[in-house]
Amino acid sequence: MSLSTRSFLALAATAVLALAQDPTTTQSKFPEVPLASKHYAYPSEIPYMVDTDQGLLRGYQHGYNMCNSTTENQQSLCQTSFVNTVDDFCLWAPSEPNSLVADTEGEMVAWCTKPGRGTRLIPAGALQGVQYIKTSAYVSVVGFIDQRFINIASDDWGGEMDPHGADLRGNPMGGLMYSNAFSGSTDSYTQMIEWHNFMGGNAFCIKVCDPANSDAANYCQHVFDRIGCAYNVPNSAQNGTFESCEGENQDFPGVYTENGQVMTYTQPAESLGAISSMPYTARIPASSNCKTYESTSLYAALATVTGDAAAVGTASATGSVSGSAGASGSKSGSSSARATASASGSGSAASAQSTSNDAEALAFSGVVALLGVVFSALFLS
Numbered sequence: 001m002s003l004s005t006r007s008f009l010a011l012a013a014t015a016v017l018a019l020a021q022d023p024t025t026t027q028s029k030f031p032e033v034p035l036a037s038k039h040y041a042y043p044s045e046i047p048y049m050v051d052t053d054q055g056l057l058r059g060y061q062h063g064y065n066m067c068n069s070t071t072e073n074q075q076s077l078c079q080t081s082f083v084n085t086v087d088d089f090c091l092w093a094p095s096e097p098n099s100l101v102a103d104t105e106g107e108m109v110a111w112c113t114k115p116g117r118g119t120r121l122i123p124a125g126a127l128q129g130v131q132y133i134k135t136s137a138y139v140s141v142v143g144f145i146d147q148r149f150i151n152i153a154s155d156d157w158g159g160e161m162d163p164h165g166a167d168l169r170g171n172p173m174g175g176l177m178y179s180n181a182f183s184g185s186t187d188s189y190t191q192m193i194e195w196h197n198f199m200g201g202n203a204f205c206i207k208v209c210d211p212a213n214s215d216a217a218n219y220c221q222h223v224f225d226r227i228g229c230a231y232n233v234p235n236s237a238q239n240g241t242f243e244s245c246e247g248e249n250q251d252f253p254g255v256y257t258e259n260g261q262v263m264t265y266t267q268p269a270e271s272l273g274a275i276s277s278m279p280y281t282a283r284i285p286a287s288s289n290c291k292t293y294e295s296t297s298l299y300a301a302l303a304t305v306t307g308d309a310a311a312v313g314t315a316s317a318t319g320s321v322s323g324s325a326g327a328s329g330s331k332s333g334s335s336s337a338r339a340t341a342s343a344s345g346s347g348s349a350a351s352a353q354s355t356s357n358d359a360e361a362l363a364f365s366g367v368v369a370l371l372g373v374v375f376s377a378l379f380l381s
Helices: 003-021 101-107 228-232 300-304 359-380
Strands: 080-085 088-093 109-112 127-134 138-145 159-161 176-179 194-200 203-209 242-247 255-258 261-264 287-293
Touching: 080 109, 080 138, 088 194, 088 203, 101 159, 194 228, 203 228
Parallel strands: 080 176, 127 242
Antiparallel strands: 080 088, 088 109, 127 138, 138 203, 159 194, 194 203, 242 287, 255 261
């Protein structure tokens, strides 16, 4: 290699590093105000779009937040969501068929069980078992779903959505969450500042935490994205059963008791590989006053919405809602929420390997892409 070539490589490498470190020449990662700090009364204060920052690393908000009858259809890009009761909740899912959660977590839209809020509706037959739990600190909905009907690829083990994300813009970016579960009135909605939603493996769990509770951020942790529903929303949901219960509060995700001593679990970095074992099994909190329902009576409005049979095929959802990160399981696992699930997939509501569509990954890939351009130019010249 000639001296001039060495000099050029050195200068190119220096330029790349300078660009990566100089905030005036690279895209910013963080918004001026984090999503979790943006508060709006529903419906009077909802803006057209919550995420209005320009030039940030992940681009622009995919949908909108001001949703009404004009946006209520199966192409809606509404990103204002709700969790109220067993028959009235929404899930985050992609806007385009056969999508991977890892590729679309920042662009998810609301899919709901009731009309009237300008969102998409979850097609009839998609929900195959639901357990709703209300406690003094949070409301959770856990269940089984044929995820193809809400545009998630049939073999996708998915990942987590929450209002934070690596760049504080949330996943989805600009996604708002509301509930009437804590207001005392079905007509009064409170913004949920802390929540998490795991989707994938033909299962889901979503929890919204009462903002008046001082431990809301602890119950709705957002740092355990690789260990799924079993540890974030421990439950006893059963496929084929639709029920609404009262419940005790769970332990904070990541906190457990061993031999009388309170322990805290630290999730390992993804760079260390798949999580092959866990040091504890999450305690499933007791539930009471459960009422069971027929799905046809709960979700009557969904009968007007059907999935695209050509797109989703004929298989049924049989995935597990939660499980042990140390098990290997399969997509046809037990219908019990305590069943085991895969820890080696791309992520799921069960094992929930973290997804790659975040600011850190994009920042790294951006630098790598720029290096690739520099070295391609060298070898082409």
